[in-house]
Amino acid sequence: MTYGRPWPARASAMDLVHAVLLSFPIACFSLTVLTDIAYWRTLNLLWLHFSEWLLLAGLVFGILAAIALLLDWAFRRIWLSWPMVSGGIVVLLLATLNNFIHTADGWTAVVPWGMTVSILTVFAMLVTGLFGRWGARHV
Amino acid sequence: MSRTFAFSAIVGAALLISGCSDDNFDVSQQYGPDPVLPAPRNDLLPDLKVAEVVGWQEGEKPAVPEDLVATPYATDLANPRTVHTLPNGDVLVVQSKAPPGKPLNRPKDIVRDFIMDMAAGGGGDEKETNLITLLRDTNRDGVVDERVDLLTGLNSPFGVAWYEDTLYVAAADAILAYPYRLGETAIDARPTVLTPLPGGPINHHWTKDLALSPDGRFLYASVGSNSNAGERGLEAEKGRAAIWQVDRVTGAARIFASGLRNPNGLNIHPETGELWTVVNERDELGPNLVPDYMTSVQDGGFYGWPWSYFGQHVDERVVPPRPDLVEKAIKPDYALSSHVAALGLAFTNNSAMPEAYRNGAFVGHRGSWNRSAFNGYKVVYIPFENGRPAGMAQDVVTGFLEGDEVRGRPVGLAIDGTGALLIADDAGNTVWRVAAADGSVTPEPMPSDPVTTATVPEAAPQDPGAPPANGRAAPADGTVPEPPQTDIAPAVGPEDGQVPDPAE
Numbered sequence: 001m002t003y004g005r006p007w008p009a010r011a012s013a014m015d016l017v018h019a020v021l022l023s024f025p026i027a028c029f030s031l032t033v034l035t036d037i038a039y040w041r042t043l044n045l046l047w048l049h050f051s052e053w054l055l056l057a058g059l060v061f062g063i064l065a066a067i068a069l070l071l072d073w074a075f076r077r078i079w080l081s082w083p084m085v086s087g088g089i090v091v092l093l094l095a096t097l098n099n100f101i102h103t104a105d106g107w108t109a110v111v112p113w114g115m116t117v118s119i120l121t122v123f124a125m126l127v128t129g130l131f132g133r134w135g136a137r138h139v
Numbered sequence: 140m141s142r143t144f145a146f147s148a149i150v151g152a153a154l155l156i157s158g159c160s161d162d163n164f165d166v167s168q169q170y171g172p173d174p175v176l177p178a179p180r181n182d183l184l185p186d187l188k189v190a191e192v193v194g195w196q197e198g199e200k201p202a203v204p205e206d207l208v209a210t211p212y213a214t215d216l217a218n219p220r221t222v223h224t225l226p227n228g229d230v231l232v233v234q235s236k237a238p239p240g241k242p243l244n245r246p247k248d249i250v251r252d253f254i255m256d257m258a259a260g261g262g263g264d265e266k267e268t269n270l271i272t273l274l275r276d277t278n279r280d281g282v283v284d285e286r287v288d289l290l291t292g293l294n295s296p297f298g299v300a301w302y303e304d305t306l307y308v309a310a311a312d313a314i315l316a317y318p319y320r321l322g323e324t325a326i327d328a329r330p331t332v333l334t335p336l337p338g339g340p341i342n343h344h345w346t347k348d349l350a351l352s353p354d355g356r357f358l359y360a361s362v363g364s365n366s367n368a369g370e371r372g373l374e375a376e377k378g379r380a381a382i383w384q385v386d387r388v389t390g391a392a393r394i395f396a397s398g399l400r401n402p403n404g405l406n407i408h409p410e411t412g413e414l415w416t417v418v419n420e421r422d423e424l425g426p427n428l429v430p431d432y433m434t435s436v437q438d439g440g441f442y443g444w445p446w447s448y449f450g451q452h453v454d455e456r457v458v459p460p461r462p463d464l465v466e467k468a469i470k471p472d473y474a475l476s477s478h479v480a481a482l483g484l485a486f487t488n489n490s491a492m493p494e495a496y497r498n499g500a501f502v503g504h505r506g507s508w509n510r511s512a513f514n515g516y517k518v519v520y521i522p523f524e525n526g527r528p529a530g531m532a533q534d535v536v537t538g539f540l541e542g543d544e545v546r547g548r549p550v551g552l553a554i555d556g557t558g559a560l561l562i563a564d565d566a567g568n569t570v571w572r573v574a575a576a577d578g579s580v581t582p583e584p585m586p587s588d589p590v591t592t593a594t595v596p597e598a599a600p601q602d603p604g605a606p607p608a609n610g611r612a613a614p615a616d617g618t619v620p621e622p623p624q625t626d627i628a629p630a631v632g633p634e635d636g637q638v639p640d641p642a643e
Contacts, residue, residue, distance in 0.1 A: 097183070103245075104423065104456065105367050106368060106457055107455070107457070109456075
């Protein structure tokens with residue numbers, strides 16, 4: 001039996017912090033697509049409220065992750081790729097926009113633009129994840 | 140000051156995101172029976188402009204035309220919301236604030252709560268409110284001679300009515316009945332619950348107004364909606380956005396009219412005997428939607444909320460749609476322009492106001508907070524002819540807003556025992572009296588709820604299980620009609636609502 005090694009042996013505590021913070025927006029924004037679809041199909045307001053809180057939590061942790069990465073970049077000179085940075089900014093902007101769209105009262109909070117932006121946000125996260133490490137130095 | 144800063148930040152963000160607004164819109168186009176209704180807007184962040192409440196400085200008072208004079212009738216009150224004149228000329232001032240404990244379900248609710256608190260001038264050293272104060276002008280000279288707190292520790296009261304030695308108080312969750320003879324200055328008896336009304340824990344529009352039918356048999360009670368446009372689900376709206384008709388003797392109640400988002404200022408027109416109300420319409424469709432309105436209320440009438448506004452203008456936010464209800468929505472009689480927060484109404488037919496103001500209605504506009512340009516913060520007069528509004532509203536009492544600062548906010552209105560206009564100013568903690576400058580008074584006091592016809596109520600007890608007189612008959616094809624959820628009142632027996640005796 002083999003065990004994967006999720007962290008390079010030289011990973012620091014800060015890398016772990018980044019990973020933990022980053023996992024929140026990834027999980028929250030992905031789940032928002034599901035809860036938006038659930039509201040669209042059922043009209044149950046529970047799902048609209050789920051989406052709102054997921055978007056808020058995702059945005060808050062996304063901003064915290066961005067701050068942590070920036071500080072690390074400034075003080076520890078960690079390597080950041082421009083596709084990753086710009087992708088992250090696009091994701092956070094889309095999520096901010098989506099937070100506001102979801103404040104509408106009722107149906108128009110989700111259909112059509114709320115759900116559309118939720119899907120775009122996940123798409124932007126996927127693109128960032130796939131191409132964000134272009135140019136990464138293999139160590 | 141930190142509030143002001145936080146608020147500036149919010150407004151800054153709002154302006155950044157919503158872009159500039161059409162401040163050039165002429166709001167006078169939205170007064171009258173056929174208001175101009177622009178296309179609904181779906182702004183990312185609705186317009187927002189909250190005025191800072193600074194209160195009235197010594198000697199300051201509202202501005203009135205030359206033939207009128209404004210004086211403070213009572214000061215140092217605690218959020219006076221409504222004024223009511225008893226048949227002997229005594230005036231009751233109902234003071235209250237929103238009941239606490241509203242669940243905040245959405246991130247937005249928390250922000251909104253903060254803004255509403257600021258608009259009400261919250262914070263600071265607040266006096267104990269939720270009480271009813273009696274004001275007595277013994278010699279009818281327009282100056283209060285005696286002042287006493289009649290009832291204290293109430294649950295956010297708003298409307299009051301008096302008939303046959305009983306004072307009816309509409310608290311946030313029930314109509315209470317107190318034994319009270321005119322002239323008394325204390326109430327020691329415990330109340331009975333005439334009928335419970337839809338209350339908390341949400342109780343979004345919590346103000347319940349009262350009016351007495353001209354025959355003295357019924358009370359009309361207004362119950363505002365639990366949401367802006369149905370976004371808390373229609374289950375939350377049962378019995379709400381409606382005016383109830385309550386049998387004054389038995390407490391049996393039915394929905395008299397519905398689809399009225401937040402009705403207040405219930406009054407019987409002195410000539411026609413029709414019930415009139417002012418209604419706050421919905422937000423977040425743009426700065427010029429939806430106009431608040433004043434309307435006569437038809438028995439069994441449905442006025443659109445939440446599915447449509449001003450007749451058949453569908454609100455796309457409300458899904459599933461109800462075209463069957465939109466089709467039958469009654470267009471209100473008279474628009475009052477958007478977001479003015481019309482809460483008070485007083486007919487002037489039997490007042491001592493100058494001739495120019497003696498056949499019509501005063502309407503209090505508490506003032507907007509969800510527009511980029513302020514609207515409201517004044518009392519307007521709307522002339523009537525033959526019991527219908529006839530003509531443009533004119534500003535009569537102004538000066539509540541000075542620049543971007545609020546000195547007061549007019550809420551409830553009434554004609555006092557001498558025939559002058561009283562204005563409850565809940566942010567300025569004052570009741571203002573606006574009288575004819577020539578000092579004329581009515582020969583005798585005119586109550587807020589005059590009983591003009593038969594005084595003998597039919598004693599026949601109603602069977603609570605029986606359908607109301609105007610109950611909908613099932614169509615011949617066997618389909619069951621589906622009324623709006625607002626028409627489904629919670630079924631409660633009188634024993635469900637009794638106030639428990641603390642001694643037990």
